[in-house]
Amino acid sequence: MTLNAPSFEKRRTRPADTPENRILTAVRLEPESSDWRARSGCRGIDTDMFFPVGSGAEVQAQTRYAKKVCGQCPVLKKCRSWALDSGQEGGIFGGMTERERKRVLRARTGLKGTPISASLMEMAQALKVADEWGPQLRQWLADGVMLEQMAKRMAGEDLQTPRKDGIPRIRVVRLAFHVLGVELPTGYAGLSSPPRTTPALDKVRANWPLVTEMRKQGRGLRPIAAKLGVNPDVVRQALKDQAVEVAA
Structure with missing residues (x-):
């Protein structure tokens, strides 16, 4: 061919x-x-x-x-x-190469040097969203609009319907705020449905400042889980509920 x-x-x-x-x-x-x-x-x-x-x-x-x-x-x-x-x-x-393009996009999105993971497609989309919707995103954030609703307003369709490229829109919206240099409030609601709860999850959430600090230090799931005395999967779920990117 x-x-x-x-x-x-x-x-x-x-x-x-x-x-x-x-x-x-x-x-x-x-x-x-x-x-x-x-x-x-x-x-x-x-x-x-x-x-x-x-x-x-x-x-x-x-x-x-x-x-x-x-x-x-x-x-x-x-x-x-x-x-x-x-x-x-x-x-x-x-x-x-793909690896070289990823380095460029991580630098453009401000992800270079951070533990945040994102695909090339997500980073490219986030850059476009930040450029085209930046002022509106800031206003929605000031008005307390959830990330899920922001994504729906931009897409004009149901967020739960997967895109053909398989990119979860809410991740792109959150990443767009990172591109804009806007730090979302801790625990900012990404989804309208309440997160599930278990005693172990409640323990992680009760120690969220510690979790956040250890993540900023580049600590992985296992050290955090060992510190709190819970399973690493519980920490992963808590981060997911808070819509925090988990490094591979």
Whole structure:
């Protein structure tokens, strides 16, 4: 299969190389033949070269080759910007690997140096939300609007309906506040439904200042759980109830 242009889909897997698929690819790109993708330097090159799989010398060699092609591409900057703005996961776009794009987005969102985890898609979406909805988000926060309701107002649909990309919107909204440099009040309600409760969860919540401080110090779930005498899964659930990102 040849690469007609950078895909606008996440390419963990690729369609079979059949005449029908090659025709569909050509038809899909025909209306956009005048845009930057039609001038990409990777046209006609084996798609797999830009999606190395596995590890070791072979993958490193493929990566070097792909980056060399990108380095000579007349639309390198446009391709790179598109991949970052759309949060592409997997593959080499604009001369950057997924790991390199993630470092850039973590820096842009202010996550660099923090234990907060987020996917490329989430970070890209949060940057857009912060840019387009920043003043409105600040006003909603001042009015006491819950994060769930903020997400629903922006999306115009039910938050519980998963997006096609599988990104939970409430995480993106919370991350957008981080991008804006707005610190949410401790225990700020993310969801309208009350969190479940157990004696162990109540113990964690009663010691929330300690949990928060240990998280700021970069402490994981196990040290916090040992300090409180509870199971790590209980700490994870408490953090989830508070809509706090849990580092992998």
